[in-house]
Amino acid sequence: MTTPRGVTGAEGRGGGPDVEVWWVGVGAARDEFVRDLDEVERGRLAGYLREVDQARFLLGVTLVRRVLARRFSLPAAKVVLDRSCSECGKPHGKVRATGVELSVTHSGDLVGIAVADRPVGLDVEQVDPGVDVDAVARVALTEAQVRELSGYDGIARARAFTTYWTRKEAVVKATGEGLGGDLRAAVPDGVQVQDLDVGVDHRAALAVVDAEAPVVKVYDGKELLG
Numbered sequence: 001m002t003t004p005r006g007v008t009g010a011e012g013r014g015g016g017p018d019v020e021v022w023w024v025g026v027g028a029a030r031d032e033f034v035r036d037l038d039e040v041e042r043g044r045l046a047g048y049l050r051e052v053d054q055a056r057f058l059l060g061v062t063l064v065r066r067v068l069a070r071r072f073s074l075p076a077a078k079v080v081l082d083r084s085c086s087e088c089g090k091p092h093g094k095v096r097a098t099g100v101e102l103s104v105t106h107s108g109d110l111v112g113i114a115v116a117d118r119p120v121g122l123d124v125e126q127v128d129p130g131v132d133v134d135a136v137a138r139v140a141l142t143e144a145q146v147r148e149l150s151g152y153d154g155i156a157r158a159r160a161f162t163t164y165w166t167r168k169e170a171v172v173k174a175t176g177e178g179l180g181g182d183l184r185a186a187v188p189d190g191v192q193v194q195d196l197d198v199g200v201d202h203r204a205a206l207a208v209v210d211a212e213a214p215v216v217k218v219y220d221g222k223e224l225l226g
Contacts, residue, residue, distance in 0.1 A: 018217065019206065020114065021114050029055035061081075065079045071100070071115075100117065101116045103120050105123050105204075107126045110204075112124055123170040131161065140184065141161075163205070170205040171207045174207035191207055
């Protein structure tokens, strides 16, 4: 067994909403990108202690700003983003912008964003050979997924588990439920989930709240970074 069953692979060509997915490697971050950040974003950037975390955050913000700048014909620095938490109001919530749905993700060497006109969730995870698959699977996977996982060994098992986990994260991002919900629940009706090919070292999934499978267009974020 090499690929977990139950979700379509690669980019979607359905009849549902258009979704743009942009990927970039963490090494593409440059100090000059900071000039387009607002005061809140600069504060959050400064709060990260590790250089790699700063790079991931900076690239996520920059991709969002430049994709929306192109879409709305605005300078990147003029794009208005809202990060207010729905519970406390502080600026650490999911990024939002008027007229569009967004999702940002990063792990390992990759940073990605998804843009759509329907609620959307994007997740990427670096495959960790040392992950305690059994411990996490008991609280995060359905019974069917746990049974299927037993057919994998070694690194293939870690990859299969990571595939399941990214699907789960993508769904709770799209629905807004977050990781505080029932992680063992099946995918809700009206939510479309697709795996995205990001190479052997990472796994990624996209979820969209819509009755039909989305049309997914994948882009290289370096096109926007100059």
